[in-house]
Amino acid sequence: MFEGMDVPAASAGAPMHPCSAPPASAPARVQEPNRLQVELRASDLDSLLPADHRARLVWRYVEQQDLSVLFDAIRARGSAPGRRAIDPRILFSLWLYATLDGVGSGREVARLSQSHDAYRWICGGVSVNYHALNDFRVGNEALMDRLLSHNVAALAAVGVIRLVRVAQDGMRVRASAGAASFRRKGTLKEHHAKATEMVHSLKEQARENPGQAERRAQAARLRAAELREQQLAAALARLPELEAIKQRNGRPIDKARASTTDADASNMKMADGGWRPAYNVQLATDCASQVIVGVDTVTAGSDMAQLAPMVQQVHQRVGKAAEQWLVDGGLPAHGQLDAVADKTEVYAPVPQARAPKGKNQGQDDEQQPPAPGSQFQPKAGDSTAVAQWRQRMSTDEAREIYKDRAATAECVNAQARNRGLLRMPVRGLAKVKCIAWWYALAHNLMRTVALAPQLIGWGTGACAGAAALT
Structure with a gap:
């Protein structure tokens, strides 16, 4: 059956075995990774998270809350013109989950809603931006x-x-x-006058040059100047409170200072002594x-x-x-x-109890320590x-x-x-x-899961609560 076929010549010594190794000089054949290959996978968002994932817990909790005040504020109704609003439950769940996750930036939450499976699952295909997220966080x-x-x-x-x-x-x-943002009354008044003058100047420029090309830049400069003026006005408004504190503590009231970036912030002694x-x-x-x-x-x-x-x-x-x-x-x-x-x-x-002081400042008699x-x-x-x-x-x-x-x-x-x-x-x-408030709600949600999971319908076994706490 094999007549006419060339038989390879055997090397010196034993004949070549079919499974013998190739010459060392030949390149190895391997399957190299190709991370640029586009893959199309058929999967839904719900299949991305396990049944006991914390994101599902957060959504279950938010679903059971009375958020009617948020829905009543939505102006898009029926067939009236206007863009559909983002479901308030999505924004509420995103911030509650982000708080548990240690994320405090609206920009970061918006980014995660495009790349992280848990945040994508909460959004459910709804696009969110950091402006809407930041406004929602501090307005309720x-x-x-x-x-x-x-x-x-x-x-x-x-x-x-x-x-x-x-x-x-x-x-x-x-x-x-910042600590360098605190100013005294004289400096605050001076800066506030300059900021007010800047606002008036920018408004005059906008009226004199209403061209389309520079309108956006002028509006941005005006917003920044108005914000600066408002911050300085708030700092001046808080100075009487700070002066009263100085006076109550027996210190000169002219030493009172307020922040030009956050007027409500106060200098406090922190845990490290600073x-x-x-x-x-x-x-x-x-x-x-x-x-x-x-x-x-x-x-x-x-x-x-x-x-x-x-x-x-x-x-x-x-x-x-x-x-x-x-x-x-x-x-x-x-x-x-x-x-x-x-x-x-x-x-x-x-x-x-403190030891009583002597009648004279230089008294040498030792005072009896308190019992x-x-x-x-x-x-x-x-x-x-x-x-x-x-x-x-x-x-x-x-x-x-x-x-x-x-x-x-x-x-x-x-x-x-x-x-x-x-x-x-x-x-x-x-x-x-x-x-x-966000941190308090997030903390109590996890305590509810640990102590009374039935209140939010989160199973009855210990495994569900333990999985959510991780």
């Missing part, structure tokens, strides 16, 4: 306040929140303003469940006057105040203790609430209860830091308050 403070109240009420209804013990703490968050422009975010957390029940943002660096307003807020939100209220040493001013005496018991460290535990004894000027607070904190039971403050408040603060609450991405107190 009342809605987020109401949603937090509903969330807390629902958790209280199923027994997750009992408000036996609440821990309150202030967290100073860096403002979007002074920077910041906001004071106040969080009240239920100790048993670690659910946030109260949120506020103030421009004062001290927590001294924040106890009573937070107790009142929680009382209005839940219908009652906590039986025990745990705060650190910066909160229990005597007036604040009197204000909340009929609502809750305050647990806070009592400062050590141990003397700070717990009621003093002559103490009110009933302050005297009870001193006596209460002298007991071993109170010291054991107070241990829950750090275990609760510091844990919640750390989780907010881990989610990106290190620097405010917006300017102005009203917008900063909205950022704090």
Whole structure:
């Protein structure tokens, strides 16, 4: 059958085996990657995420919320002319998921909505831009306040929140303003006059040269000049408040300074001991469940006057105040203790008694140090609430209860830091308050998944909740 076929000559030695290796000089044949090849794959967005993905959890939660106020504000109705609005549930879900994901930039969320599977799934093919995202994030403070109240009420209804013990703490968050932007009154007035003059000049130029070619550039310059004028006017308007603080602390009022970029920001002492422009975010957390029940943002660096307003807020939100209220040493001013005496018991460290000063500045006689535990004894000027607070904190039971403050408040603060609450991405107190609300809602959503997933229809097993928490 094989007659006539040429038989290859065998090399010296043994005959060549069919599976023998080719010569080493021959190039190896491999399958090289080709990443420029266009592939067409038939897949839907829903198949990109597993059934227990966090994006699905966020959408499930948002679907169950009453967002009628957002839909009522949409002007595109029926057959009336106008472009269709973006579904508010998409914008709400994007920011809630981005907060959990540690993303705080509207531009970054818009980019991820084109490239990241989870963000693409939330959008569902709807195109979003960073202007719409940024406007939505800071324009619904009342809605987020109401949603937090509903969330807390629902958790209280199923027994997750009992408000036996609440821990309150202030967290100073860096403002979007530089330390060099703070100016005194004389400099602010000078800069404001120049900014006002610039606005008038640009308006005159726009009227004299209404050409189409430069109209857009003129409008941009005018917007920048008007923004600068508004920021300087806001800084001048806040100066009386800052001067009053200086006067109250016994310092010259002419040393008061306000920021020209974020007038509401205040110089605060941070955790590392340095002074920077910041906001004071106040969080009240239920100790048993670690659910946030109260949120506020103030421009004062001290927590001294924040106890009573937070107790009142929680009382209005839940219908009652906590039986025990745990705060650190910066909160229990005597007036604040009197204000909340009929609502809750305050647990806070009592400062050590100071040694009395001599009558003469140069007196050599040694003063007797205060006796141990003397700070717990009621003093002559103490009110009933302050005297009870001193006596209460002298007991071993109170010291054991107070241990829950750090275990609760510091844990919640750390989780907010881990989610990106290190620097405010917006300017102005009203917008900063909205950022704090987003973090509170995101935190409580994950606590709901862990403690009562049935409230949002997120399964009943532990696997669903564990997957969403990762």
